[in-house]
Amino acid sequence: MKEAVHIGPHPSSKPDLQQLVHEAALGDQDAFAAVYDAVSGPVLGVVRAVLRDRAQSEEVAQDVLVEVWRTAPRYRPELGTAINWILTLAHRRAVDRVRSVEAAAARDTKAALLDRTPEYDEVTEQVETRLEQEQVRRCLRTLTDLQRQAVTLAYYRGLTYRQVAESLSLPLGTVKTRLRDGLIRLRDCLGVTA
Amino acid sequence: MTIIDPHTLTGAYALHALSDEERAAVDRHLADCAACAQEVEEFGATAARLALAASTPARPAMREQVLQRITTVRQTPPADTTPMRAGRALRGGAVRWALAACIAAAAALGGTTWWQYGNAQDARQQAAQAQRQADEVAGVLSAPDARTRSAKIAGGAGTLVVSAARDRAVFVTSDMPAPPRGKVYQLWFDVDGTMRSAGLMSPDRASQTVLMTGATHDASGVGITVEPAGGSRQPTSKPVALLSMPA
Ligand SMILES: [Zn+2]
Secondary structure, three states: OHHHHHHOOOHHHOOHHHHHHHHHHOOOHHHHHHHHHHHHHHHHHHHHHHHOOHHHHHHHHHHHHHHHHHHHHHOOHHHOOHHHHHHHHHHHHHHHHHHHHHHHOOOOOHHHHHHOOOOOOOOOOOHHHHHHHHHHHHHHHOOOHHHHHHHHHHHHHOOOHHHHHHHHOOOHHHHHHHHHHHHHHHHHHHOOOO | OOOOOHHHHHHHHHOOOOOHHHHHHHHHHHOOOHHHHHHHHHHHHHHHHHHHHOOOOOOHHHHHHHHHHHOOOOOOOOOOOOOOHHHHHHHHHHHHHHHHHHHHOOOOOOOOOOOOOOOHHHHHHHHHHHHHHHHHHHHHHOOOOOEEEEEEEOOEEEEEEEEOOOOEEEEEEEOOOOOOOOEEEEEEEEEOOEEEEEEEOOOOOOOEEEEOOOOOOOOOEEEEEEEEOOOOOOOOOOOOEEEEOOO
């Protein structure tokens, strides 16, 4: 009855990670090493998508992973899966970094922004990851062009919705709406449950 | 700055695409609005899938560095470790149920925790949500004595609504992932450690309300398992969730 365990829509949310995080929260460094092995790829991937720079991305990804260790005792499974917690943290820290850099420097031009497409070709050899990616790609294609551009710029480039509006020359309200219904469509296509 | 309407900002919020001011406004709103809170949670899970798709292997040296760093980093203590009284009762029931199910199971699984119970704070949160759902269900059942109990189920949520006066129960689910192909979710009453089928859930609806088959007065709990299409006479797999009957 093995399949009963893998009820979740994708294997990355399999419960072992919850358990490993729980054990890491109790100070188990070996458990944390296993957490690292499970999440370092996606953590580095999302940070790098946002930051682009390799060295800076590694630095932020490392900080995120150490923060996972440090705050694991505060992780609450009933508020979301461990992978969601970790990847939300990773994206947040990447965005924090990009905005702090931004505060001192002028913003990229629209053309440059649109040129920065996600590094979809940078995938691991893992079959799981490859499947995940194909599904995400397929589902992103079900979005309208505006939805996809808005979601992609916001998430993979770490733009605020105001910056998305500027780069796409759209009204703020339109971007808010596109982000929301883009995510709704993506959520339904991916079969995501919180 | 114009007035912020948090309902329209859930997408931008989940993608970290808000200013600090707007983010704070949405945070305040989420404390009071279950619909937006759920949407944000689902969007967060959706965003995590975008992160997974961007996965890229890290250098082996990074692993060494991180594992070295954590040896000198002190962990933060848990925020709230108060155990939930109902949670303890559930665990006792869970063990009993799991044992019964294992006897019937063709193969048993070890080592993984696949249901989760909240702490006291989340129990209150869940109870509040359960109460909201119960209001709708009570409309169907017209039962002023309806009692509820909630649990996370396979990534979704389930709420058991029982009316002792009517001797009936309703099971309300939201956002349950589809069962594996050719399988269904089956509901059970725990009657003195024996599982009595209480009906099947529709395999193709993530959120549904099921009137459970049979009386409730002799049941001490409700469980849900994944079974072959058409259901089973006895559970053939470990339960994906267990709830004791609400007091
Ligand atoms: Zn709301």
